[in-house]
Amino acid sequence: MAGALSLLPTGHAVPRTAAKVGPGVWERQVNTGVSLHFSFEFANPKSFAGSITHRAVGELGLFGVACLRHTVHRRPDDLSLAADASFLLTLQLAGTKQLTQDGRATTLRAGEFALYDSEQPLTLDVSDDYRSVNVRFRKAAVGAHDAAAFTHLVARKFSAEHGIAPVVWSAVLGLGSLAPAHQPAGILLAGNVLDMTATMLRAHAGLTGPAEPDDRLRRRQAVLACIDQRLPDPDLRVETIAAACFVSVRHLHALFRDSGHTVAGWIRHRRVEACKRDLADPAARGVPVAAIGARWGFGDPSHFGQVFKAVTGLTPAEFRRRALA
Template sequence: MLTQTLFRSEDLPAADRFDAWCDLMGQSHAPMQMTSEFAADFKARQSVIALGAVTVYPTSFQQVVFRRTPKLIRQSDPETYHLSLMVNGNGGARWDRREAVYRPGDFHTSSTSAPYEAFGGPESVAIIGVEVPRSLLLLPSNRADQVMGLHLSGQEGVGALLAQFLAQLVSDTSPYRPADAPRLSTVIADLTTALFAHTLEADAALPPESRRRTLFLRAQAFLRHNLTDPELTPDQVAAALHISRSYLYQLFRQESTTVAGYLRRLRLEAAHRDLADPAQRTTPVHTVAARWGFRHASDFTRAFRTAYGISPTDHRHHAAKARSSSWSGEESRRNAVTLSAPGES
């Protein structure tokens, strides 16, 4: 059977749990500074599966912030790449000027040789962590380092192969013998290499301006798709695109707009159409407003008047009057044609 070590914080006194967790993570990954809102009574579990050079560890833990600082790197660097397959919860990370967020099905990546800050929460997080030595990746280090912060999906392509392999491995290690560890280690290293290479090729295929424009279009599409959700926030949009909120704001600034401004315009245009629709003439104005994400009727009326120079109620009345006039004019034209039709006496 494969060598496996289990850690459960509940086996320790509450006051010792967070320190023990920090020590464990320092051994599993690399020494880090760690903080948590739950440090006084921290809850975490980790099962470390040793595969020789590669280590796999399914882990669950409460909200925590990890920091790998330049000072800690100088003190100790095992020169490994870390991958976390997000199973439950959400997280994020920062490297210098690059930021990323992660949801279930995503891979977070980091290098023990580069400073970063990672965080999980606010709810509890479950991951499958993997440590792969640089020496096992069949990519130059300067190329592999470029993967940090890019979006690596565990739900499609090579990422799905790696995610499925890890999930099957941690679900039941009993079929494997100690002699299988090096073989399993090689499979994980090869799949990690393939995932890194695939990600770099896909990212390199788009020039920077095309990548930026593609992200902006995706953000617009996400907003349109979720237009009726009154709880929609920039954080949700950024998470869907696997970018930071600050970068999302930057994308919209470069298009001379804002996330909130674009969302408000889409919602007002939808409400404007509905209020002019004769099939909805009996639907209360506040119902139309709520349908398109406006929680307060007064806010909707104010925004509508600012955008169109008229109140929602007046717009509905004017649209109805215009339809009536149009219908009367059309009826008169039809009558005139009938009266003057040739052959009639």
């Protein structure tokens, strides 16, 4: 497996080394980067080291991890803090990881991948010299029919060498390495990568027929990609999104009717998530809080602070201090 795996272009998608970091900081970095809440156990907290890269591209959340031995849980209390219901695919690049979910346990080695579900309790036991690349996508993005089938795949081991898996994972790693200047094109590519990922999982689930057509879902995905591309625009409005997507304002609202968000609420959600990632990024430590808010469309610092605190319970400055402590 290692020979085939070495052909995958990791680029900057996955850290090559782990940096020494306190357990509390690691917990905040992972929870922010993955946009899910996990609990952690460390055998050697004083010597723990870990590095994580993360970015959102269209419908996909991509994150790479390099770290030392520890255990990660999603306990019932963690599930109550979830955002959107999601699946996560994890590909092992080095070291091992035992994944336990839904009454099953499997150990992944380099060149193997597995699926897990954000809505079920989970335990991940990772080894020293661990490296992985991971993909998060919302269940709503693949439709209810496929999501129900994929649930039965959790904690099962698959080879990254067989079927279309090498193509899918090469595309994932390439997308994770895409330069920020190519973000608009990346949003479109992310939709294609999501389609490829769903096709791969459908094959493993034994779904041999064509995917169920869902024009409404496809239209909403296009709208979500359009919103992500335009998040930095402080003048982003429902009307401008509708015009850019060639739909009426009424139809745009209808597309979000069963999503759990209004259009404006989704824009705020995506902006706050982007700000959380930047505030927790050590490389952006010197960037003023107001500048990070402005980067993601919050033109008024006071309004940014109010919205951020309403969502997270912390001011942006408080969130940054905790994330970087």
